[in-house]
Amino acid sequence: MGGDVTIETEQLILREFRRDDREKVHEYAVDPEVYHHMPWGPNTEDETSAFIERAIASRHRDPRLHFELAVTLRETGHLIGGAGIRAADECFRTADMGYCLRRDAWGRGLATEAAGGLIGFGFRQLGAHRIWATCDTGNVRSAHVLEKVGMKLEGTMRDDTWLRGHWRSSRLYSILDDEWRPGGTRGLASSGEAPGQADSEEA
Numbered sequence: 139m140g141g142d143v144t145i146e147t148e149q150l151i152l153r154e155f156r157r158d159d160r161e162k163v164h165e166y167a168v169d170p171e172v173y174h175h176m177p178w179g180p181n182t183e184d185e186t187s188a189f190i191e192r193a194i195a196s197r198h199r200d201p202r203l204h205f206e207l208a209v210t211l212r213e214t215g216h217l218i219g220g221a222g223i224r225a226a227d228e229c230f231r232t233a234d235m236g237y238c239l240r241r242d243a244w245g246r247g248l249a250t251e252a253a254g255g256l257i258g259f260g261f262r263q264l265g266a267h268r269i270w271a272t273c274d275t276g277n278v279r280s281a282h283v284l285e286k287v288g289m290k291l292e293g294t295m296r297d298d299t300w301l302r303g304h305w306r307s308s309r310l311y312s313i314l315d316d317e318w319r320p321g322g323t324r325g326l327a328s329s330g331e332a333p334g335q336a337d338s339e340e341a
């Protein structure tokens with residue numbers, strides 16, 4: 139898949155990262171409540187720059203396996219987080235996804251929309267059969283999001299991550315292509331094209 143990727147949902151536009159997003163990304167990358175359940179953070183400025191450079195570089199890989207996108211509000215264009223999906227290999231049949239929003243955007247269903255958009259992109263554009271995600275067992279908000287988008291809990295991976303001085307356990311969720319119902323999940327785009335429809339535009 140060539141060109142820039144855009145995923146549109148009712149309230150969001152997920153678009154490619156740009157270098158001038160660095161400051162906005164850094165704001166949430168140093169927020170302890172945001173990175174608490176994440177495998178990174180608090181970021182140094184260099185780490186945030188490196189994240190953006192990796193996201194930009196992933197666009198040029200052929201075939202492209204990793205789609206790390208900026209989550210922006212459709213109405214204002216403000217960047218409120220990041221969301222990504224990554225195919226396991228060039229067959230594109232399995233992929234994992236994740237998301238992270240700045241704190242003042244929480245609790246409005248926006249992560250659910252972003253996750254729904256990624257899943258739609260994974261099944262429709264990448265042709266995935268299985269999409270999976272993990273969340274820290276203490277991350278109740280994220281577990282809600284994964285359940286709301288129709289993912290099923292497969293189990294708990296005990297002490298799978300050493301993070302900031304502690305072992306963490308993760309819940310593993312997945313959804314298969316024949317379980318995905320376009321428009322059946324709250325918060326997804328409902329106009330015209332199916333929810334999670336990604337428009338692929340040439341750069």
Ligand SMILES: CC(C)(COP(=O)(O)OP(=O)(O)OC[C@H]1O[C@@H](n2cnc3c(N)ncnc32)[C@H](O)[C@@H]1OP(=O)(O)O)[C@@H](O)C(=O)NCCC(=O)NCCS
Pocket residue numbers: 171172173175176236237238239240243244245246247248249250251272273274277278279280282283286
């Ligand atoms: C996890 C995260 C993405 C959720 O974003 P969000 O936009 O608030 O998510 P949504 O509003 O779509 O859904 C959150 C759900 O959790 C529920 N929730 C909110 N606070 C909660 C709490 N303290 N305890 C339990 N559930 C809670 C909400 O009610 C909502 O469910 P509902 O729609 O059924 O009411 C956001 O908190 C975040 O970015 N956290 C930091 C990074 C992170 O943890 N990323 C995920 C890694 S796996």
